[in-house]
Amino acid sequence: MKTPVIAPSILSSDFARLREEVDEVIRAGCDWIHIDVMDGHFVPNLTIGPPVVKALRQHFQATFDVHLMVESPERWIQAFVDAGADMLTVHYEATPHVHRALQMIRECGRRAGLALNPGTSPDGLSYLLADVDLVLVMTVNPGFGGQSLVPSTLAKVAEVRRMLDDAGRHDVHVQVDGGIHPGTIRQARDAGADVFVAGSAVFDEPNRALAIEALRAALRE
Ligand SMILES: O=C(CO)[C@H](O)[C@H](O)COP(=O)(O)O
Numbered sequence: 111m112k113t114p115v116i117a118p119s120i121l122s123s124d125f126a127r128l129r130e131e132v133d134e135v136i137r138a139g140c141d142w143i144h145i146d147v148m149d150g151h152f153v154p155n156l157t158i159g160p161p162v163v164k165a166l167r168q169h170f171q172a173t174f175d176v177h178l179m180v181e182s183p184e185r186w187i188q189a190f191v192d193a194g195a196d197m198l199t200v201h202y203e204a205t206p207h208v209h210r211a212l213q214m215i216r217e218c219g220r221r222a223g224l225a226l227n228p229g230t231s232p233d234g235l236s237y238l239l240a241d242v243d244l245v246l247v248m249t250v251n252p253g254f255g256g257q258s259l260v261p262s263t264l265a266k267v268a269e270v271r272r273m274l275d276d277a278g279r280h281d282v283h284v285q286v287d288g289g290i291h292p293g294t295i296r297q298a299r300d301a302g303a304d305v306f307v308a309g310s311a312v313f314d315e316p317n318r319a320l321a322i323e324a325l326r327a328a329l330r331e
């Protein structure tokens with residue numbers, strides 16, 4: 111089984127203290143920093159753009175996992191690469207040119223992720239298995255933190271892991287995002303996920319080290 115990756119989503123952090131918030135979760139032992147980019151079109155919320163990623167990159171060497179919830183993400187790939195993203199995840203539903211978007215990310219020397227909304231079938235993934243380093247199975251509808259995990263998405267996690275295994279792509283990460291906390295993380299792991307995004311479960315807790323440890327402890331149970 112792959113080593114679990116804990117990726118706090120800064121969407122739930124205090125944006126007025128963003129640098130301190132990121133510093134705190136890195137010191138608390140998180141693995142990646144998950145950055146939610148929303149454009150007000152693909153999802154009904156607006157968040158972070160390349161300047162904020164660039165500003166954080168001046169201070170941190172951690173892995174920046176950039177989740178692009180934007181229409182036509184291919185327009186933004188170069189800007190986020192230049193800003194310091196290590197991996198970029200695009201939504202299957204956000205562009206008719208998803209294969210090209212994944213190719214562009216890899217041509218920039220970055221890891222490419224493909225995200226599937228709760229209502230999206232993983233069938234299309236079968237044509238993209240060679241082009242992904244990560245599959246993000248959204249466990250909530252994208253747009254906001256603090257939602258409850260949609261239970262039907264866990265069967266999709268298992269299906270995606272099976273497709274990857276059948277294709278010999280054991281190296282590909284399966285990420286879950288939304289509603290992950292100590293009470294749900296183990297189910298997601300048992301379904302086949304190895305990367306766990308957690309926003310409110312980390313940033314709504316006063317002690318972030320304890321919050322991250324609670325997630326890891328739930329995985330060990
Ligand atoms: O992509 C996202 C929302 O679209 C966030 O990463 C996700 O919602 C994390 O928040 P929480 O852990 O509080 O559910």
Ligand SMILES: [Co+2]
Nearest residue numbers: 119146177287
């Ligand atoms: Co996200």
